[in-house]
Amino acid sequence: MKIKLKNIIISGFIAALILPFILITDLFPFARFGMFAEPVSSADTLKIFEAEFYQNHQWHNLNAKQFNMASGSFMYLARNYYYRNQSQEFLNKLSQAIPDTSIYAWRLKFIQISGNNPQQADTIIIETLIIR
Structure with missing residues (x-):
């Protein structure tokens, strides 16, 4: 019982850390190099x-x-x-x-x-x- 609870807590903690990165839609480093992205240049x-x-x-x-x-x-x-x-x-x-x-x-x-x-x-x- 203790091992099961420990595994559930560890799995939940890892999921809580990883899940926001899976659900996020515009993660900056990946959005900049997307399908319609421009080369990086100065904004002036x-x-x-x-x-x-x-x-x-x-x-x-x-x-x-x-x-x-x-x-x-x-x-x-x-x-x-x-x-x-x-x-x-x-x-x-x-x-x-x-x-x-x-x-x-x-x-x-x-x-x-x-x-x-x-x-x-x-x-x-x-x-x-x-x-x-």
């Missing part, structure tokens, strides 16, 4: 993704609201596809969602603005998709 930089389309012999910025898309949703999708190295697929889906026949090409740009010097920005053209 602003990262912006822009899509442009080539129409009438010039590049135009895509206004997400003009095509019934929230700008936050566009940024989330662009960032997600960029960090998964699927920018070409993102531009394909974007061109299918906006089927304008006068658009010749699409490109995705990544703009990084330093918090120390907002006048200085780095712009990278990630991907270009030529439709026709």
